[in-house]
Amino acid sequence: xxxxxxxxxxxxxxxxxxxxxxxxxxxxxxxxxxxxxxxxxxxxxxxxxxxxxxxxxxxxxxxxxxxxxxxxxxxxxxxxxxxxxxxxxxxxxxxxxxxxxxxxxxxxxxxxxxxxxxxxxxxxxxxxxxxxxxxxxxxxxxxxxxxxxxxxxxxxxxxxxxxxxxxxxxxxxxxxxxxxxxxxxxxxxxxxxxxxxxxxxxxxxxxxxxxxxxxxxxxxxxxxxxxxxxxxxxxxxxxxxxxxxxxxxxxxxxxxxxxxxxxxxxxxxxxxxxxxxxxxxxxxxxxxxxxxxxxxxxxxxxxxxxxxxxxxxxxxxxxxxxxxxxxxxxxxxxxxxxxxxxxxxxxxxxxxxxxxxxxxxxxxxxxxxxxxxxx
Numbered sequence: 001x002x003x004x005x006x007x008x009x010x011x012x013x014x015x016x017x018x019x020x021x022x023x024x025x026x027x028x029x030x031x032x033x034x035x036x037x038x039x040x041x042x043x044x045x046x047x048x049x050x051x052x053x054x055x056x057x058x059x060x061x062x063x064x065x066x067x068x069x070x071x072x073x074x075x076x077x078x079x080x081x082x083x084x085x086x087x088x089x090x091x092x093x094x095x096x097x098x099x100x101x102x103x104x105x106x107x108x109x110x111x112x113x114x115x116x117x118x119x120x121x122x123x124x125x126x127x128x129x130x131x132x133x134x135x136x137x138x139x140x141x142x143x144x145x146x147x148x149x150x151x152x153x154x155x156x157x158x159x160x161x162x163x164x165x166x167x168x169x170x171x172x173x174x175x176x177x178x179x180x181x182x183x184x185x186x187x188x189x190x191x192x193x194x195x196x197x198x199x200x201x202x203x204x205x206x207x208x209x210x211x212x213x214x215x216x217x218x219x220x221x222x223x224x225x226x227x228x229x230x231x232x233x234x235x236x237x238x239x240x241x242x243x244x245x246x247x248x249x250x251x252x253x254x255x256x257x258x259x260x261x262x263x264x265x266x267x268x269x270x271x272x273x274x275x276x277x278x279x280x281x282x283x284x285x286x287x288x289x290x291x292x293x294x295x296x297x298x299x300x301x302x303x304x305x306x307x308x309x310x311x312x313x314x315x316x317x318x319x320x321x322x323x324x325x326x327x328x329x330x331x332x333x334x335x336x337x338x339x340x341x342x343x344x345x346x347x348x349x350x351x352x353x354x355x356x357x358x359x360x361x362x363x364x365x366x367x368x369x370x371x372x373x374x375x
Contacts, residue, residue, distance in 0.1 A: 064340045066092045067283035073108045077101055082119050083145040083305065084110070086285030095119075095145045117148040117176050125150045125176045130308065132169055137312045138186055139166060140359075141177075142304035142321055145284060149178045151304065153357075155186045155349050182357045184349035186311055197234050198227035204293045204333030206344040207276060207363060208262035209372040215261035218366055219332030220344055221247045222313065224254025245370060249314025252346040253366035254332075264375045266334050269296040276334075276374060279341040279363050281305070282320045288337045290322075290360075292330025292345060295352045300324035309359050311347055320360040325352040335360045341374070 063086065070084030070092035077094065080101055084094040092110040096102045097119060102112035122143050129141050129152065138155040152170055154163065170177045203223035209216050224246030232238035239259045246254035265273040268291065282288065286302045300323035307319040320335065320343045335343035343360030350356015367373065 061338045063090055063287055064280070064338045066090055067286045067337070068280055069108070069110055070094055070283045071281045073105055073110045076104075076108075079119055079123070081145075082115055082117075082122055082143050082148060084283055085145050086283055087111070087146075088285075090285075092283075093146075095148070113146075115148045121176055122148070122150060125173055126308070128173065129169075129177075133166070134308075134310065134315050136162070136166070136310050138310065140186070140307060140309040142307035142319075144178075144304065147178070150176055151178050151180060153180050153182050155182050155184060157185045182349050183354070184351075184356055186309060186349050187347050197232070197236065198230045201227055202293065202329050203227070203331045204291075204329065204345065206332050206334045207266075207279075207341050208258070208264055208375055209255075209367070209370075210261075210375050211255075211370060211372045215258040215375070216244075216370075216372060217241065217256050217258050217262060218344060218363065218370075218372070219254050219256060220346055220361070221252040221254045222249075222346070223332050224248070224256065230256060247369070249311065249316050251318070251365065251369075252316050252361040253344055253363075253369070255366075255370045255372065261375065266291050266336055274336065275339055276336060276341050277339040279367055279374065281362060281364055282335070282337075282342045282360075286337060288322060288324060288335055288342060290324045290326060290330070290333060290335050290345060290358070292326060292333035294327045294329030295325065298325050298352060300358075303357075305362075307359060309347070316346060316359070316361070318362060318365065319346060320362055322358050322360065323355075324358050325350060325356050326358040327351050335363075 066086055073094045074081050074084035080097060082095045084092060087093050093113050094105045094110045095115050096105055096112045097115050105112035126141060133139055138157040141150055141152040144151045154166055158166060170179045203219050206218040209218060224243040225248050228243050230240040232240050241256040241258040244255055244257050264276045266276060267273050282302045282305055284302050284305060288302055289297055289299045291297050302320060302322050304321035307321045308317045309319055326345055326348055330345050333345045341363045343363050346359045346361050348356055348358035
């Protein structure tokens with residue numbers, strides 16, 4: 001979602017996901033850093049209304065530990081599992097196909113669940129979808145470990161003959177595939193002229209990082225593809241950094257060399273920030289929060305990992321799917337749980353008034369690709 005994020009430059013450094021308040025109307029748009037005193041005073045009333053969202057953003061320590069356990073145990077099983085998730089009680093559950101693996105999962109402290117469809121069948125199904133459906137805008141899929149199915153979704157742009165073709169493809173794969181419809185249209189939410197600024201685009205800063213002792217920050221690849229030089233103001237007077245690497249489609253992350261170093265924290269848009277101490281992989285069922293320059297902080301739940309999304313601009317794989325809403329301008333912003341970094345906002349459908357679905361690039365992959373780490 002191009003629209004942008006923010007960063008507090010100066011003594012405090014860049015703050016992940018901070019908001020630029022943009023005034024629209026006749027004449028040039030005026031932008032203020034969310035971190036300055038005047039902007040915070042102006043936001044005081046709205047901050048009270050956002051208290052519940054910010055509170056949810058700070059929570060998540062116990063869930064984060066359970067999610068980390070589920071991810072770690074599922075990683076040990078590799079291709080013998082369809083993945084792990086958190087159940088309604090917040091317990092770490094890992095899917096298994098044999099009694100021996102179930103015993104291993106129990107000994108590690110997680111709850112085993114026997115699969116109704118083998119991991120091999122699920123892998124064959126997703127591979128078949130990649131061959132037949134890749135490049136079909138408005139579609140996507142991911143394995144749901146809780147039901148042992150591949151969930152295939154379509155948005156409102158899929159209709160007529162294209163919908164008939166999608167239905168035939170899903171039906172040909174039998175009960176291993178379940179079709180669902182998502183509201184609205186899947187999009188990267190990248191809009192020119194929206195209001196970090198650059199090239200007529202605005203995006204949200206994700207996480208501040210370091211590489212080789214130098215300051216950088218992460219944002220979305222569909223933002224980095226179109227913007228080289230980022231600034232903190234629409235007029236381009238306050239330099240924030242320069243895009244040095246960008247990957248989209250396929251992935252959706254970009255690395256920006258920052259003008260100044262920044263805190264490892266996320267702006268909660270209530271006058272406070274959530275410190276970020278580590279990065280991890282998301283787990284289905286995990287409660288998460290997102291911060292962005294357009295809509296501030298919103299919370300929700302992870303509904304899939306390893307998802308494939310066919311945006312109009314191209315296919316992105318390995319995504320985190322959530323119930324958290326987002327809108328244009330939130331692109332690149334941070335997905336997190338407590339003090340743990342999870343992802344970068346990529347795209348989705350719907351909005352924060354009616355709800356929707358949003359996809360995130362796992363931040364651990366970006367760290368590995370760029371050789372970056374938290375400050």
